[in-house]
Amino acid sequence: MATTYETGHVKNMNNLENLIKICTEFGSTYNPAKTAIQIANLNQLLTDAKTEINNVNQKLINYNTTIHSRQLKFENLRKIATRIIYALELTDATPMTIENAKSLKKKIFGVRIGKVTPPPPPAEGSTEPEKKTNSTAQTSFGQLVDHFSKMIILLQSEPTYNPNENDLKIAALSSYLDELTLANTESLAAEAVLRTARLRRNELFYTNPNCLYSCAMDIKKYIRSLYGVSSTEFGHVSGISFSKKH
Numbered sequence: 001m002a003t004t005y006e007t008g009h010v011k012n013m014n015n016l017e018n019l020i021k022i023c024t025e026f027g028s029t030y031n032p033a034k035t036a037i038q039i040a041n042l043n044q045l046l047t048d049a050k051t052e053i054n055n056v057n058q059k060l061i062n063y064n065t066t067i068h069s070r071q072l073k074f075e076n077l078r079k080i081a082t083r084i085i086y087a088l089e090l091t092d093a094t095p096m097t098i099e100n101a102k103s104l105k106k107k108i109f110g111v112r113i114g115k116v117t118p119p120p121p122p123a124e125g126s127t128e129p130e131k132k133t134n135s136t137a138q139t140s141f142g143q144l145v146d147h148f149s150k151m152i153i154l155l156q157s158e159p160t161y162n163p164n165e166n167d168l169k170i171a172a173l174s175s176y177l178d179e180l181t182l183a184n185t186e187s188l189a190a191e192a193v194l195r196t197a198r199l200r201r202n203e204l205f206y207t208n209p210n211c212l213y214s215c216a217m218d219i220k221k222y223i224r225s226l227y228g229v230s231s232t233e234f235g236h237v238s239g240i241s242f243s244k245k246h
Contacts, residue, residue, distance in 0.1 A: 036210035052201040059197040066190040070183040091160040
């Protein structure tokens, strides 16, 4: 599902396509000196815009899929941590070892891992990187990996920890840790790829020389100078809106 801050870019793209159709209908009368707003170049700009929109959409789908997969991987962590404590209490581990394990369990339970949403884009027209407003959630998953890793190290140092349950054995826990680490790494990578795709789109739409927004404004200026501000021709294009913030 497209997010509200994605749909504004699509609207700008669709409005450019509408603007090009109107300019094409003017025929040879539409003959601007500025090459960027000549029909052939506008058609190329529209093609590039569609490519960037599709690229962002693909990266967004991959991001959402990866985030969901990570969420599923981490769902069982707290249950596993609790079972580890119960198993450790049935060993000859010292009270200090058990308390240290319980402390790590509390840290695992204390980390908030709410649903992570796609990172919002930067303000249109800005060349600054997107702010990681979901960085707290992203960091939380990294903290969980760190706490669980320390718990496994603690278990490895306890010679009497050898439960019969296969999923609580050191090898199984280490394998699960690897899965969590990979899931988090893939999620961070997917976010970085999505950010890059959005930045490229925003450059084409809003910040590059002869970007989509600038060309749309120049088209309107040209038609106004060509036909006059009160003309029917200018009236056809003046109401086609383009925005830089969504």
